[in-house]
Amino acid sequence: xxxxxxxxxxxxxxxxxxxxxxxxxxxxxxxxxxxxxxxxxxxxxxxxxxxxxxxxxxxxxxxxxxxxxxxxxxxxxxxxxxxxxxxxxxxxxxxxxxxxxxxxxxxxxxxxxxxxxxxxxxxxxxxxxxxxxxxxxxxxxxxxxxxxxxxxxxxxxxxxxxxxxxxxxxxxxxxxxxxxxxxxxxxxxxxxxxxxxxxxxxxxxxxxxxxxxxxxxxxxxxxxxxxxxxxxxxxxxxxxxxxxxxxxxxxxxxxxxxxxxxxxxxxxxxxxxxxxxxxxxxxxxxxxxxxxxxxxxxxxxxxxxxxxxxxxxxxxxxxxxxxxxxxxxxxxxxxxxxxxxxxxxxxxxxxxxxxxxxxxxxxxxxxxxxxxxxxxxxxxxxxxxxxxxxxxxxxxxxxxxxxxxxxxxxxxxxxxxxxxxxxxxxxxxxxxxxxxxxxxxxxxxxxxxxxxxxxxxxxxxxxxxxxxxxxxxxxxxxxxx
Amino acid sequence: xxxxxxxxxxxxxxxxxxxxxxxxxxxxxxxxxxxxxxxxxxxxxxxxxxxxxxxxxxxxxxxxxxxxxxxxxxxxxxxxxxxxxxxxxx
Numbered sequence: 221x222x223x224x225x226x227x228x229x230x231x232x233x234x235x236x237x238x239x240x241x242x243x244x245x246x247x248x249x250x251x252x253x254x255x256x257x258x259x260x261x262x263x264x265x266x267x268x269x270x271x272x273x274x275x276x277x278x279x280x281x282x283x284x285x286x287x288x289x290x291x292x293x294x295x296x297x298x299x300x301x302x303x304x305x306x307x308x309x310x311x312x313x314x315x316x317x318x319x320x321x322x323x324x325x326x327x328x329x330x331x332x333x334x335x336x337x338x339x340x341x342x343x344x345x346x347x348x349x350x351x352x353x354x355x356x357x358x359x360x361x362x363x364x365x366x367x368x369x370x371x372x373x374x375x376x377x378x379x380x381x382x383x384x385x386x387x388x389x390x391x392x393x394x395x396x397x398x399x400x401x402x403x404x405x406x407x408x409x410x411x412x413x414x415x416x417x418x419x420x421x422x423x424x425x426x427x428x429x430x431x432x433x434x435x436x437x438x439x440x441x442x443x444x445x446x447x448x449x450x451x452x453x454x455x456x457x458x459x460x461x462x463x464x465x466x467x468x469x470x471x472x473x474x475x476x477x478x479x480x481x482x483x484x485x486x487x488x489x490x491x492x493x494x495x496x497x498x499x500x501x502x503x504x505x506x507x508x509x510x511x512x513x514x515x516x517x518x519x520x521x522x523x524x525x526x527x528x529x530x531x532x533x534x535x536x537x538x539x540x541x542x543x544x545x546x547x548x549x550x551x552x553x554x555x556x557x558x559x560x561x562x563x564x565x566x567x568x569x570x571x572x573x574x575x576x577x578x579x580x581x582x583x584x585x586x587x588x589x590x591x592x593x594x595x596x597x598x599x600x601x602x603x604x605x606x607x608x609x610x611x612x613x614x615x616x617x618x619x620x621x622x623x624x625x626x627x628x629x630x631x632x633x634x635x636x637x638x639x640x641x642x643x644x645x646x647x648x649x650x651x652x653x654x655x656x657x658x659x660x661x662x663x664x665x666x667x668x669x670x671x672x673x674x675x676x677x678x679x680x681x682x683x684x685x686x687x688x689x690x691x692x693x694x695x696x697x698x699x700x701x
Numbered sequence: 702x703x704x705x706x707x708x709x710x711x712x713x714x715x716x717x718x719x720x721x722x723x724x725x726x727x728x729x730x731x732x733x734x735x736x737x738x739x740x741x742x743x744x745x746x747x748x749x750x751x752x753x754x755x756x757x758x759x760x761x762x763x764x765x766x767x768x769x770x771x772x773x774x775x776x777x778x779x780x781x782x783x784x785x786x787x788x789x790x791x
């Protein structure tokens with residue numbers, strides 16, 4: 221048998237339930253792997269080895285006593301550090317929450333635990349999810365497991381890197397403008413942003429709550445299906461959650477009509493374009509039809525996204541006022557306003573920039589110029605996409621317009637950094653599901669294909685992704701670590 | 702160009718202290734961002750476009766019932782006089 225830490229989630233469940241190895245042996249092999257590679261990668265902010273081992277022992281006891289262990293028995297899950305975990309520190313990679321220990325589990329964590337998954341620890345991100353590289357984390361940036369000199373993508377960079385490096389079986393990320401799909405693409409793993417409402421956001425620390433969703437990052441489409449079915453569902457703690465049907469694997473829907481979005485191709489790096497065209501040929505081979513289409517409102521998508529995300533951030537992050545969250549700062553030396561401002565200087569630069577832009581676009585005189593127009597664009601884009609989905613089952617393009625880049629390349633130029641999100645924000649604005657699937661490499665650096673579908677049509681995404689995954693031969697395991 | 706005064710005003714309404722480095726860097730960076738989102742001006746102000754993507758009906762909301770939370774975690778941090786004590790600012 222290969223190393224235990226190399227196993228996929230369904231192999232782990234099968235192995236533990238079939239008595240090939242114990243959950244404790246599996247978790248120990250994962251912890252050993254983390255010990256071996258973590259000093260190079262920096263995927264984790266907090267590792268809960270003790271908690272993971274005791275959860276494994278409980279599963280082993282249940283197996284001995286022939287009790288139900290759940291569909292994810294023994295699967296180790298790394299959690300993005302902006303998802304609340306009871307009794308495990310949840311920092312959002314921010315100084316302002318450096319000692320925050322939630323008193324409750326997010327709904328997704330409850331679902332995972334109930335199904336036998338083992339929470340391994342908390343993974344690195346750009347502070348509060350604002351960034352595309354993890355360079356905006358207050359902890360050391362996560363490195364790309366395919367080449368340590370390159371960024372892993374973000375903001376769920378720890379979630380992408382840890383799965384690609386086999387430091388955990390699967391992980392959870394959150395996606396506000398591409399934060400699951402970007403690291404999935406840059407680390408050559410599969411990442412899904414579900415339809416807005418499929419997964420409860422209760423316990424996800426809000427950044428831009430009308431845009432974000434929690435979703436899984438895995439090494440195979442099969443694992444992804446297991447994960448998304450477990451975390452989905454209506455939750456009375458999140459009124460935007462909606463009931464949905466489970467997704468199945470190998471559910472042959474028949475011929476799917478696919479369209480490539482022209483604008484996403486023309487704006488991309490040459491090697492990325494070549495790889496995406498070659499993947500789209502494979503889609504034809506597996507029986508899909510292929511067209512090329514244009515999206516009229518695409519030019520406005522990214523400016524609209526940054527307007528809305530910053531506006532929501534400026535409101536959501538107002539809660540860090542040192543009363544509900546914060547530090548033991550003596551009140552005596554300060555006036556009412558300066559007290560708050562003093563504490564809030566602990567935000568990092570990018571968070572401050574977005575709060576300031578958010579305040580700007582919401583302020584008198586600019587509200588109708590920016591914020592209202594951004595909301596109108598959002599509605600128009602959604603309507604345009606829904607019309608396209610009447611004709612096409614799937615819309616495709618590169619997840620990222622460029623391959624992973626080196627650390628420091630874009631950090632001093634916010635607009636350059638924002639532009640890497642240009643292909644992914646569409647799905648968040650429209651509330652539709654989107655997946656990133658590994659389809660190739662350029663000079664040893666991963667390239668992902670983005671597939672989008674109509675709201676709650678994740679089944680179609682999975683059908684195409686599963687077939688494509690089986691028909692594309694690419695390197696699945698990194699040798700860089 | 703965002704002036705020093707405008708930046709100070711934005712920082713004040715956002716309740717954020719900016720350090721010297723940020724005060725120096727931010728005007729140019731924020732300017733570039735605002736210049737980038739200025740393209741939204743090209744969009745027509747069409748009031749017929751519905752802005753809300755999801756409509757929520759009152760009956761879809763859960764009942765407003767008071768439920769006791771698990772107070773154990775909170776009581777762990779209570780001081781003798783009944784106040785919560787947070788960690789020291791470093």
